[in-house]
Amino acid sequence: MTSFDDAFEALMGNEGKYSFNPADPGGETMWGITARVARAHGYTGAMKDLPRDTAKAIAKVEYWDRVRGDELPVTIAFQVFDACYNGGHPVEWLQQAAGVKVDGVLGPVTLAAVRALSPITIVARFDAYRLNYLADLGTWPSFGRGWAHRIANNLLKAAA
Known part of the structure; x- marks a missing residue:
């Protein structure tokens, strides 16, 4: 199993299955993938029917690869990957945590700074x-x- 596979399995504990809460700006989701993101990746079916494997393939490209999850320490990679599902600015938060210039670009300077600090500190x-x-x-x-x-449970995972 890869770090991505492990992270995706852990993420499913946070994301659950189908959701369509009118108060949620993300709208209709299945496996944590919003309808907007699923459609952008070519899925045309009903969101309730989104196959888990399709959601996993979308997650790999849309979230894991974009935050260079394979290049981050595993504990940190999961936190950043999970944050991608809530929205916000995960790369900027990672840069703030690492003490580097916040520009939203996850490049070699950010990666080096992240690796130079204790994963639990990050x-x-x-x-x-x-x-x-x-x-x-x-x-x-x-x-x-x-x-x-969710964040408290993620902190417990990081400390385990």
Whole structure:
């Protein structure tokens, strides 16, 4: 099993299956993949029927590869990958956590800085930036409790 396979399995514990909450700006989702993202990747069926393998293939290209998950320490890669599903600015949070210039580009300078610090330090800082961002969203009253639990569980995974 690859780091991506492990991260995707762990992510399914956070994302669950089908969801269509009118308060969620992401809209209809299956396996954490929104209808907008699924359609952009060529899926034309009903979201309830989105195959898990299709969702996994989309996740690899859309989220894992874009944050260079294979080049990050496993513990950090999962945190950044998971954050891609909530929206926000995962690369910028990673750069803040690593103490480098925040430009939203995950390049060699960011990767080197991330690798130079303790993974738990990066994870703690990253999740703090993520939580601060989420707490400022207008949807916090509807989803904040779930997001806080999600991040707490992610921190427990990182510490295991």
